[in-house]
Amino acid sequence: MTSGTSIGVIGLGLMGSALAARLIEAATPVIGFDIDAARCEALQAAGGDIAVSAAQVAARCRTVVIAVYDAAQVEELLPELIVSPAEPPLVICTTTCAPGEIVSLASQAVRMNLPLIEAPISGTSEDVRAGTATALIAGNANAIEAVRCTLDILCPQRIPVGQIGNASRTKLAINLILQNNRAALAEGIAFAERLGLDGATFLATARQSAAYSKVMDSKGPKMLARDFVPQSHISQTLKDAELILREAERHQLTLPMTTTQTALLRTAIALAGPDCDSSAVIEAIRTKRSLPRRGT
Secondary structure, X not given: OOOOOOEEEEOOOHHHXXXXXXXXXXXXXXXXXXXXXXXXXXXXXXXXXXXXXXHHHHHHXXXXXEOOOOHHHHXXXXXXXXXXXXXXXXXXXXXXXXXXXXXXXXXXHHXXXXXXXXXXXXXXXXXXXXXXXXXXXXXXXXXXXXXXHHXXXXXXXXXXXXXXXXXXXXXXXXXXXXXXXXXXHHHHHHHHHHOOOOHHHHHHHHHOOOOOOOHXXXXXXXXXXXXXXXXXXXXXXHHHHHHHHHHHHHOOOOOHHHHHHHHHHHHHHHHHOOOOEHHHHHHXXXXXXXXOOOOO
């Protein structure tokens, strides 16, 4: 593997490993790093190479994909990527951040002479593996063009959204709708089950109704089967929900549905754990007892 052709991936969780898998499938050499040794071993078993640090990834790759948990982790990583000030790697940041956070990170990258593209992804890790997820791309047009071929592999479906910060703004607004759709589906399934309907039959009917959304395809069967093997961790879903609520507060906007949905996520995590799939939100509804009606 040569540094001129290898793509670095830092953060090998569900999303990072899915992105690495797409590169490996396209016969593109991958050099990955994660603080979790098991994740590094999994990448190596899948055909990738591993580094002992983020700095080693940057030393061996001209393009580095960051897929870590939050903005704080991205901020810690950036200085480690300046191993050759004359030739810093181009960074594709897929981490979902608050708009102000990614703008600050981009300003920090400019001071380091580190080209940075904002590229949060709308979709689960399974969607990424299938090539059906959508990347929201923001940043310098020349930098984006320089990694176009890599982006074609990572996420064939992409939408340019303009300046840095707009991708995070768009991603959070999309996530707001998606998370509330997921919670509504969970409530509908739980309601149908409590009414005595067969869950699978109800879901098939709902898919043909005016209520249809794609979340019925990706999460409905998991909710019915109580299959919470993660496509996306519910803790990540909660993190994004809390980002949404903080941004809404900053802009003096109340989001009653998202506030309720966020509380359901916290309950689901208490019941099923932080690493389960986001479809586990249904457990927060299934286990809640109805309040007695007044006068009873």
